[in-house]
Amino acid sequence: MVSSYFKSLLLDLGINKERIEILEGKGGIVEDEFEGIRYLRFKDSVANLRRGTVLFDFHNIILGFPHIKRVVQLENGVKRVFKRKPFYVEEKVDGYNVRVAQIEGRVFAFTRGGFICPFTTERIEDFVNMEFFKDYPNLVLCGEMAGPESPYLVEGPPYVKEDIKFFLFDIQEKRTGKSLPVKERVKIAEEYGIPSVEIFGIYDISKINDLRELIENLREQRREGIVMKSFDMKRIIKYVTPYANINDIRIGARVFFELPHGYFMQRIKRLGFYLSEKKIRDAEFEKYATALGKALLEPFVESIWDVSGGEEIAEVFTVRVKHIETAYKMVSHFERLGLKIHIEEIEEMPNDYWRISFKRVYPEATREILELWNGHAFVD
Amino acid sequence: MVSSYFKSLLLDLGINKERIEILEGKGGIVEDEFEGIRYLRFKDSVANLRRGTVLFDFHNIILGFPHIKRVVQLENGVKRVFKRKPFYVEEKVDGYNVRVAQIEGRVFAFTRGGFICPFTTERIEDFVNMEFFKDYPNLVLCGEMAGPESPYLVEGPPYVKEDIKFFLFDIQEKRTGKSLPVKERVKIAEEYGIPSVEIFGIYDISKINDLRELIENLREQRREGIVMKSFDMKRIIKYVTPYANINDIRIGARVFFELPHGYFMQRIKRLGFYLSEKKIRDAEFEKYATALGKALLEPFVESIWDVSGGEEIAEVFTVRVKHIETAYKMVSHFERLGLKIHIEEIEEMPNDYWRISFKRVYPEATREILELWNGHAFVD
Numbered sequence: 001m002v003s004s005y006f007k008s009l010l011l012d013l014g015i016n017k018e019r020i021e022i023l024e025g026k027g028g029i030v031e032d033e034f035e036g037i038r039y040l041r042f043k044d045s046v047a048n049l050r051r052g053t054v055l056f057d058f059h060n061i062i063l064g065f066p067h068i069k070r071v072v073q074l075e076n077g078v079k080r081v082f083k084r085k086p087f088y089v090e091e092k093v094d095g096y097n098v099r100v101a102q103i104e105g106r107v108f109a110f111t112r113g114g115f116i117c118p119f120t121t122e123r124i125e126d127f128v129n130m131e132f133f134k135d136y137p138n139l140v141l142c143g144e145m146a147g148p149e150s151p152y153l154v155e156g157p158p159y160v161k162e163d164i165k166f167f168l169f170d171i172q173e174k175r176t177g178k179s180l181p182v183k184e185r186v187k188i189a190e191e192y193g194i195p196s197v198e199i200f201g202i203y204d205i206s207k208i209n210d211l212r213e214l215i216e217n218l219r220e221q222r223r224e225g226i227v228m229k230s231f232d233m234k235r236i237i238k239y240v241t242p243y244a245n246i247n248d249i250r251i252g253a254r255v256f257f258e259l260p261h262g263y264f265m266q267r268i269k270r271l272g273f274y275l276s277e278k279k280i281r282d283a284e285f286e287k288y289a290t291a292l293g294k295a296l297l298e299p300f301v302e303s304i305w306d307v308s309g310g311e312e313i314a315e316v317f318t319v320r321v322k323h324i325e326t327a328y329k330m331v332s333h334f335e336r337l338g339l340k341i342h343i344e345e346i347e348e349m350p351n352d353y354w355r356i357s358f359k360r361v362y363p364e365a366t367r368e369i370l371e372l373w374n375g376h377a378f379v380d
Numbered sequence: 381m382v383s384s385y386f387k388s389l390l391l392d393l394g395i396n397k398e399r400i401e402i403l404e405g406k407g408g409i410v411e412d413e414f415e416g417i418r419y420l421r422f423k424d425s426v427a428n429l430r431r432g433t434v435l436f437d438f439h440n441i442i443l444g445f446p447h448i449k450r451v452v453q454l455e456n457g458v459k460r461v462f463k464r465k466p467f468y469v470e471e472k473v474d475g476y477n478v479r480v481a482q483i484e485g486r487v488f489a490f491t492r493g494g495f496i497c498p499f500t501t502e503r504i505e506d507f508v509n510m511e512f513f514k515d516y517p518n519l520v521l522c523g524e525m526a527g528p529e530s531p532y533l534v535e536g537p538p539y540v541k542e543d544i545k546f547f548l549f550d551i552q553e554k555r556t557g558k559s560l561p562v563k564e565r566v567k568i569a570e571e572y573g574i575p576s577v578e579i580f581g582i583y584d585i586s587k588i589n590d591l592r593e594l595i596e597n598l599r600e601q602r603r604e605g606i607v608m609k610s611f612d613m614k615r616i617i618k619y620v621t622p623y624a625n626i627n628d629i630r631i632g633a634r635v636f637f638e639l640p641h642g643y644f645m646q647r648i649k650r651l652g653f654y655l656s657e658k659k660i661r662d663a664e665f666e667k668y669a670t671a672l673g674k675a676l677l678e679p680f681v682e683s684i685w686d687v688s689g690g691e692e693i694a695e696v697f698t699v700r701v702k703h704i705e706t707a708y709k710m711v712s713h714f715e716r717l718g719l720k721i722h723i724e725e726i727e728e729m730p731n732d733y734w735r736i737s738f739k740r741v742y743p744e745a746t747r748e749i750l751e752l753w754n755g756h757a758f759v760d
Contacts, residue, residue, distance in 0.1 A: 297651065
């Protein structure tokens with residue numbers, strides 16, 4: 001149920017009554033609560049309020065983070081999107097997207113879907129200088145949380161050796177969702193010491209070979225890829241390394257039946273375009289073919305063996321928190337999302353932190369493997 | 381439009397008026413014509429009339445060929461389906477399914493979808509002794525047409541060196557769709573000299589190791605797999621070799637964007653279960669991984685290169701016919717199905733046959749590759 005407070009707020013924002021009722025009816029807007037603060041979460045886009053938007057009051061509207069377009073042919077993608085104009089190239093960090101904003105004097109971190117994340121909200125002050133929000137209460141920090149100890153992902157980038165880190169990549173205005181130009185963002189980040197994604201430099205199409213070399217370096221360093229941005233942030237595209245495509249497949253194949261077929265096929269597609277653009281042949285081609293085949297088959301076959309031996313398909317996530325309650329709030333959050341998750345281990349750390357492991361079990365993927373292993377005959 | 385003749389026939393068959401109208405409205409039944417004979421084709425199942433059923437009159441009802449269930453774990457599949465009972469093991473031939481029946485004194489061949497196939501109808505007398513239909517006008521021959529020169533598939537089984545062949549695997553009654561017991565089918569096939577799929581013998585769960593060895597032999601011989609049948613044909617399951625799974629992926633990857641993701645993922649799944657059941661590891665595992673990776677990437681990358689060089693994605697099919705008109709009828713048939721196909725080459729053969737090549741172009745798959753190659757930025 002959406003309360004009359006939010007309904008009248010939506011009317012004030014120019015969304016008509018019928019629209020609001022339809023949205024509520026199909027669950028496109030959902031009222032939520034976090035530690036006594038109520039907010040409206042947008043599961044669908046409405047007018048200029050993008051999917052993932054979070055609404056508190058007339059001024060405090062955190063727009064959904066827009067989906068960045070992808071290119072799979074680097075040279076032609078750059079040509080087509082930026083023509084001969086220069087653009088910034090930044091690292092695409094392999095983590096989860098958060099928006100961080102101050103509401104009524106408190107700082108919250110929002111997930112892509114528009115939930116307040118209890119973990120990130122607790123930990124964000126470890127990474128971001130809170131002075132920023134005093135000076136700019138109207139701005140939203142958008143960044144990636146990445147590292148080996150993350151509540152959402154089993155792996156992080158190779159250079160985060162422990163725990164998790166925040167990497168700023170965008171600053172947006174509340175209500176409009178407008179991004180600051182790259183230069184302004186960088187200036188503010190420096191001023192407040194906010195950790196940011198690595199900026200590899202300014203490129204244009206004439207430097208395509210340098211850009212290719214950068215991709216090869218990132219691939220060798222097992223990094224995910226790049227995001228290319230016009231100075232005014234109006235044109236943004238991403239490109240990922242073949243390493244990331246194969247590694248994602250490897251991680252996904254462990255929970256084979258949990259993921260849509262497109263998850264795997266999209267990454268195979270990207271890999272195909274990489275090999276085509278780089279004109280990779282013979283032994284090097286075979287190296288990629290083997291890596292892809294292993295990434296698809298090894299974790300999947302291991303899962304089948306596990307299940308045939310009576311185990312359940314599961315993944316373990318570890319996080320560091322200051323308060324154990326935060327971990328329990330994460331569990332409630334996951335349970336509300338329908339996940340089967342429980343706390344596996346709680347360990348006290350020397351610095352007053354707690355190290356907590358969650359186990360996420362995949363009952364459907366387990367059941368599907370078990371049925372097939374047991375000789376179930378099916379029509380496909 | 382379905383004519384009143386067929387509508388009253390459906391009423392006589394016990395299907396009520398509302399049902400018939402709904403079916404007609406959503407295209408679940410379609411009236412078709414072939415060389416002056418009208419028939420009703422079922423795109424949906426209705427009562428006991430399976431999808432693919434073809435209806436001429438009250439007696440001449442050719443039931444849709446049922447989908448055979450698949451197992452991906454051989455030993456447990458056999459245990460579960462046949463318990464300790466014996467079953468026939470026959471070859472699963474890699475071709476296209478046809479049902480052959482005599483209607484008003486003429487013999488027609490029907491595709492899985494319930495179309496009369498002009499090609500198979502013309503050629504069937506080259507393979508099947510027509511005396512059979514004089515003696516058994518009430519029976520339907522179900523078999524596989526397979527070979528390197530087929531209008532539907534680019535490859536055939538290794539032992540058909542040229543042209544195409546018919547392989548009987550089932551004989552069903554008109555109207556009921558009931559299968560003859562295996563023994564009776566074999567007897568009739570022998571009597572009339574109707575070529576049949578290879579029968580590898582009678583197995584039961586105690587001979588699981590022999591069955592496994594059979595699969596390995598078929599794999600080495602690049603054959604598709606087996607169909608296991610209880611004597612009375614009431615329980616039937618299929619199992620394919622890892623060779624077939626990888627080869628299908630290789631053929632499909634050439635037209636990557638034309639096929640649903642499931643086409644590839646289902647075969648990867650089957651391969652995963654094969655490797656698990658056989659406990660394949662280390663170097664042999666790597667051999668499969670490389671074969672899978674190459675099957676996915678090589679033809680796909682080749683397609684990207686072709687398209688980037690200005691070519692269209694296409695496949696060429698060759699058939700041998702007695703009358704050139706048959707080839708044109710095939711083209712019309714494909715065009716009605718919405719395919720972009722044209723005759724590429726017509727060659728006279730010494731034995732009064734014509735050898736005709738069709739080219740099937742895939743405009744959508746070509747366009748998709750071209751767009752991505754040209755640097756199109758997209759949200760996925």
